[in-house]
Amino acid sequence: MSSQFISSSQIDSSQTRPPLVRRYNVERSCIRCHERKVRCNKAVPCSACTKVGVQCRYPGPEKTKRRSQKGKQSQLYARLDKLERALRGVAEPPRVQEDTGQLDDTRSSEDLPSGSPGGSILQTGNHNNQSAPSEHLHLDSDQGFLVKDGTTTRYINEALLSQVLEKESELQSAIGTPNSASTLEKRRPTFGIRGLISNPCISSTNLSTLYPTKMQATRLWHVWLNNVNPIVRLLHIPTTQPLFFAAVNNPTQTSADFSALIFSIYFAAVTSIDDSETYLILGQDRQSALNAYQCGLELSLHMADFLDYPTIASIQAMSMYLMCHRSHNSGRSGWVLNGLVVRASQCIGLHRDGEHFKLSPLECEIRRRLWWHVMILDGRVAEDHGIITGGYGNRCFDTKLPLNINDTDLTADMEHPPKAKEGPTEISLSLVSIESNRAMQELHHVISQGPNGNDKVTRLKKILKDVKERMQEKYLQYFDTNVPIQRYAFLLGQVQIVKMEAMVCQQYLKGRSAENPSDLVCNESLTHAIKGLEICILMKTDELSMNYQWLCSTYIQYSGLTHVLWSLCVCPQSESAERAWSAVERSFELEERPGAPELGQKWSVLRKLRDKALSVRHALGSSKGSVTTEFPNSEHPQIQTGNIDEDIYNIAIAEGLMLDLDFDMIAGLHAFSADHDFQDRGLQL
Numbered sequence: 001m002s003s004q005f006i007s008s009s010q011i012d013s014s015q016t017r018p019p020l021v022r023r024y025n026v027e028r029s030c031i032r033c034h035e036r037k038v039r040c041n042k043a044v045p046c047s048a049c050t051k052v053g054v055q056c057r058y059p060g061p062e063k064t065k066r067r068s069q070k071g072k073q074s075q076l077y078a079r080l081d082k083l084e085r086a087l088r089g090v091a092e093p094p095r096v097q098e099d100t101g102q103l104d105d106t107r108s109s110e111d112l113p114s115g116s117p118g119g120s121i122l123q124t125g126n127h128n129n130q131s132a133p134s135e136h137l138h139l140d141s142d143q144g145f146l147v148k149d150g151t152t153t154r155y156i157n158e159a160l161l162s163q164v165l166e167k168e169s170e171l172q173s174a175i176g177t178p179n180s181a182s183t184l185e186k187r188r189p190t191f192g193i194r195g196l197i198s199n200p201c202i203s204s205t206n207l208s209t210l211y212p213t214k215m216q217a218t219r220l221w222h223v224w225l226n227n228v229n230p231i232v233r234l235l236h237i238p239t240t241q242p243l244f245f246a247a248v249n250n251p252t253q254t255s256a257d258f259s260a261l262i263f264s265i266y267f268a269a270v271t272s273i274d275d276s277e278t279y280l281i282l283g284q285d286r287q288s289a290l291n292a293y294q295c296g297l298e299l300s301l302h303m304a305d306f307l308d309y310p311t312i313a314s315i316q317a318m319s320m321y322l323m324c325h326r327s328h329n330s331g332r333s334g335w336v337l338n339g340l341v342v343r344a345s346q347c348i349g350l351h352r353d354g355e356h357f358k359l360s361p362l363e364c365e366i367r368r369r370l371w372w373h374v375m376i377l378d379g380r381v382a383e384d385h386g387i388i389t390g391g392y393g394n395r396c397f398d399t400k401l402p403l404n405i406n407d408t409d410l411t412a413d414m415e416h417p418p419k420a421k422e423g424p425t426e427i428s429l430s431l432v433s434i435e436s437n438r439a440m441q442e443l444h445h446v447i448s449q450g451p452n453g454n455d456k457v458t459r460l461k462k463i464l465k466d467v468k469e470r471m472q473e474k475y476l477q478y479f480d481t482n483v484p485i486q487r488y489a490f491l492l493g494q495v496q497i498v499k500m501e502a503m504v505c506q507q508y509l510k511g512r513s514a515e516n517p518s519d520l521v522c523n524e525s526l527t528h529a530i531k532g533l534e535i536c537i538l539m540k541t542d543e544l545s546m547n548y549q550w551l552c553s554t555y556i557q558y559s560g561l562t563h564v565l566w567s568l569c570v571c572p573q574s575e576s577a578e579r580a581w582s583a584v585e586r587s588f589e590l591e592e593r594p595g596a597p598e599l600g601q602k603w604s605v606l607r608k609l610r611d612k613a614l615s616v617r618h619a620l621g622s623s624k625g626s627v628t629t630e631f632p633n634s635e636h637p638q639i640q641t642g643n644i645d646e647d648i649y650n651i652a653i654a655e656g657l658m659l660d661l662d663f664d665m666i667a668g669l670h671a672f673s674a675d676h677d678f679q680d681r682g683l684q685l
Contacts, residue, residue: 031057207259207303208251210296212266212282217248219281220269227272227547228265230485232323233430234316234369236362237407260300260317267293271324272550274595290328297321310344312366318344319373326381326554327597335381338374345374351397361417362410368402369430376437383558386602388444401434402427404474423478429489432475436496439467443503460504468497484544488552491542495535495557502528502563526576529563533583536560540590553590554597561587561606568613572620581617584610 033040033048040046045056212220221244229237247254247262254262270278270289278286297317306314318341325334345351350371354364382388404420404427442463446456476493479486505525539545539552564580571577588610591599 028059031059205295205299207296207299210263210292210299211251214248216282217266218245220266221245223273223281224265224269227550228268228320230426231429231488231548231551232268232320232373233402233427234320234373236366236410238410239362239412255313256300256304257306257311257314257317260297260304260306261313261320263293263296263300264317264320267297268320268324271327272547294321306344307340310347312348312370315341315344315348315350315374316370319370319377322381323373323377323551326384327550330384330597330599330601332385335378335385335387338378338381341374342378345371350374351399353399355400356398360412361414362412364417365402365405365410368399369427371397371399372402372430372434372437376433379437379441384556384602386558388448401431404428404431424475424480424483424486424489428475428479429485429492432471432489432493432496435467435471435475436493436500439463439500440496443500447503447507457504457508460507464500464504467500471497482544484547487542488539488545488548491535491539491545495532495539498528498532498535499557499560502532502560506563526564526567526571526574526580529560529567530576530580530583532560533557533564533587537583537586537590556591556599556603557587558602558606562609565606565609565613569609569616572613572616584613 027042028034029040029042030046030049032054033046036048038048040048044058049056211217221241225237229235243258244262244265247258251259267290270282270286270293273281273286275286278284278289282289301314301318304311304314306318318337322334322338322341325337349357350367354367359367403417404422404425405418406421406426409418409421443460446459446463449456471493476490479490481487481490502525505528509525536555536557539555540549545552561584564584567574568577568580568584574580590596591603
């Protein structure tokens with residue numbers, strides 16, 4: 001080792017370097033010798049640096065500025081104040097506005113933390129919706145962050161992690177998955193759970209064999225536009241249609257998540273038509289087509305790694321599939337899988353409104369439509385199995401309702417959201433469903449809170465009054481019932497309102513004493529329940545709504561039928577008895593017709609309850625010499641004695657429903673034990 005490793009330029013520069021001004025009178029070692037804790041001869045360059053051929057540098061003369069004690073204290077106070085606000089945000093849930101049911105985000109500017117340096121995080125607030133090039137979008141730290149994660153997004157609102165990410169902007173890139181991190185070695189997990197919810201050998205299927213031809217795909221797209229899109233507004237057609245046909249023209253260049261969306265469109269289109277039309281379009285039977293497109297959907301979701309990296313497109317695909325799933329399978333798998341979709345939606349922050357993240361108006365609207373569709377489907381599927389969950393509650397999300405606009409009112413390059421319209425639009429039907437679903441969840445929430453009383457009934461009536469006025473003012477008054485889709489929306493709104501009226505009336509009767517049991521059962525509450533059945537029958541038989549009956553056929557009025565049949569058991573001679581039996585007969589005929597969707601376990605309970613009502617009617621008819629109604633599929637009616645409530649409970653246990661049935665909707669059943677007229681007829685209640 002010698003000075004041969006030092007270039008001549010280094011030697012020349014060292015010889016011409018001006019004398020170094022020392023910071024202190026005592027000469028100091030060079031930086032390298034000081035770090036290595038070796039003796040330095042303090043030459044320029046020193047002998048140690050010359051030997052190894054590295055540049056020799058000495059400490060400069062500048063002095064480090066000392067922080068003033070006052071500055072330290074003020075900075076500490078500011079950080080403590082900010083931490084206290086964050087902890088309060090974790091301890092106290094956001095306030096809910098009574099008029100909209102949304103999270104209250106109207107806070108003073110003093111409560112909002114300052115933005116992070118460098119512009120890597122966009123500050124939220126009541127600003128205009130604008131897309132930003134930043135890859136990290138966030139609320140303030142006590143509400144969470146929306147972080148770009150490759151092709152998907154990731155929502156984070158854990159308090160401590162949010163604080164760290166806000167302070168240390170360079171750490172945000174570490175949130176990305178290994179797929180988007182080029183500096184880390186990509187490692188695959190050693191265990192996956194996909195086989196638990198789908199065929200573990202599905203990857204052996206060739207996806208290209210499952211696609212329809214281009215002509216068939218075009219025809220299925222138009223079927224979907226006519227039969228599915230008007231009643232299930234998930235997609236923005238002006239932006240989706242070009243992508244759809246690009247994928248049809250070149251499927252190998254399509255991303256896996258969008259491929260899943262395409263197969264869900266095919267699946268929904270075939271679900272909405274019958275066997276003959278399916279054969280006319282595809283040249284194969286309906287069940288074979290459904291199996292192929294379901295397989296394509298599952299394979300695409302598997303390739304998209306849906307469980308670990310959900311995207312808007314993959315959640316849209318799964319949501320549309322599960323909506324159609326109810327037409328083919330009445331098991332609990334639909335409800336369980338919808339819970340998976342809810343979690344996937346929360347993973348990408350759909351439960352927080354897009355305006356918080358300064359997303360474009362189009363992105364905000366797509367996210368709102370998708371979130372509310374998932375919420376509606378979750379409540380509907382739970383009701384199929386007799387489970388009242390109370391929803392996720394307004395405190396769990398702050399996603400706004402979609403705007404009452406048409407697709408053409410919204411463009412991808414729009415910077416400001418369009419103004420909501422008055423009157424019917426393409427989204428009005430979805431808004432009717434959303435409004436009624438929100439009110440239904442509020443009613444269930446109030447009903448679940450303690451025993452009945454005047455205060456509870458008053459709250460229930462107020463919720464009902466508000467939703468009726470809101471739906472009438474915003475939507476129902478504008479619908480033209482001569483237009484098929486508006487007629488369908490109007491009937492849907494009416495049946496939902498009547499259903500809620502019956503629910504509130506039942507709770508009111510439940511809290512009253514049974515001085516006159518027959519009056520309690522056979523008047524207002526029974527009238528509402530019968531009316532709900534009649535409207536639902538009209539929806540399922542209306543020729544103007546034939547394109548939408550594939551979905552309407554899945555709307556089984558379990559609560560209405562339960563209430564009417566039970567009323568016919570305990571009050572068989574009411575003024576509304578004949579009207580009630582007519583509605584029951586027609587409802588059973590429609591639900592049990594060939595080709596109707598599969599009926600779930602709750603239907604077995606309704607059949608048993610109908611047989612009990614027939615037994616009572618048969619006994620009364622025999623005593624008067626009259627002829628009673630007979631159902632072709634019913635058991636031979638026998639006079640039933642014993643406790644009806646206990647019998648229904650035992651039926652539910654035998655059918656595997658356990659305690660899923662909501663017996664609270666049968667209001668005041670034991671109150672009728674005081675009615676001596678029924679006791680004389682042999683019905684010990």
